[in-house]
Amino acid sequence: MNSSGVDEKPALRNKWDKRHADAEKIPPATEVLRHNLHLLPGKGQALDLACGLGGNALALARRGLEVSAWDISPIAIERLRQFAAEEALANLSTEVRDVENLPPQPNRFDLIIVSYYLERSLIPSLIDALRPGGLIYYQTFTRIAVSPLGPRNPAYRLDDNELLRLFSSLKLRFYREERLLGDVSQGIRDVAMLVAEKPPVHRPAA
Numbered sequence: 001m002n003s004s005g006v007d008e009k010p011a012l013r014n015k016w017d018k019r020h021a022d023a024e025k026i027p028p029a030t031e032v033l034r035h036n037l038h039l040l041p042g043k044g045q046a047l048d049l050a051c052g053l054g055g056n057a058l059a060l061a062r063r064g065l066e067v068s069a070w071d072i073s074p075i076a077i078e079r080l081r082q083f084a085a086e087e088a089l090a091n092l093s094t095e096v097r098d099v100e101n102l103p104p105q106p107n108r109f110d111l112i113i114v115s116y117y118l119e120r121s122l123i124p125s126l127i128d129a130l131r132p133g134g135l136i137y138y139q140t141f142t143r144i145a146v147s148p149l150g151p152r153n154p155a156y157r158l159d160d161n162e163l164l165r166l167f168s169s170l171k172l173r174f175y176r177e178e179r180l181l182g183d184v185s186q187g188i189r190d191v192a193m194l195v196a197e198k199p200p201v202h203r204p205a206a
């Protein structure tokens with residue numbers, strides 16, 4: 001195994017390499033980020049975990065955060081590196097990394113964003129990796145959905161209100177999950193999205 005852990009899962013890496021090679025353009029930042037840009041800190045260390053082509057990472061870097069973008073796919077990471085270079089975003093660093101083998105270290109980031117990647121066993125490490133006062137932005141597919149998009153295996157989709165349970169140790173700041181309520185031709189369907197804050201540490205006055 002190399003230090004990034006990616007050689008352990010060649011089939012997974014190849015699957016994602018192919019999808020990312022075929023993608024024609026940079027994906028936009030996900031809704032959970034676009035709708036909550038105003039909650040971002042003005043500076044700090046951010047992580048786009050399982051970043052793919054890095055639409056979120058690029059958006060965060062354009063806002064001046066110091067961004068790390070990690071993904072198991074060397075093709076995705078190389079394409080993102082080129083996008084960042086074209087925009088001269090020196091504050092975006094990329095890494096080919098298996099995040100299940102090498103999760104982030106504790107107390108490392110002021111913000112972590114995860115979109116369309118769900119590995120439940122990693123959630124405690126993500127919470128640990130946030131600094132006090134740090135934010136998690138999360139968006140991924142729900143089992144109840146209107147469109148056929150996203151993974152077919154329900155294990156890779158969220159149950160009703162599951163993000164709330166996974167991040168219940170944090171302070172909820174934003175949540176949206178619409179399921180099949182009302183007029184399903186409107187709104188943001190098929191996904192749940194959450195922004196939550198790790199409580200700051202309050203030291204008693206000396």
Ligand SMILES: C[S@@+](CC[C@H](N)C(=O)[O-])C[C@H]1O[C@@H](n2cnc3c(N)ncnc32)[C@H](O)[C@@H]1O
Pocket residue numbers: 012016017027030049050051052053054055070071072073076097098099100101114115116117
């Ligand atoms: C559906 S894509 C989402 C990409 C991006 N977050 C987005 O919203 O456009 C899922 C990503 O997870 C990455 N991935 C899957 N397993 C991974 C692992 N163990 N470590 C790091 N990245 C992984 C894939 O390479 C792929 O880029």
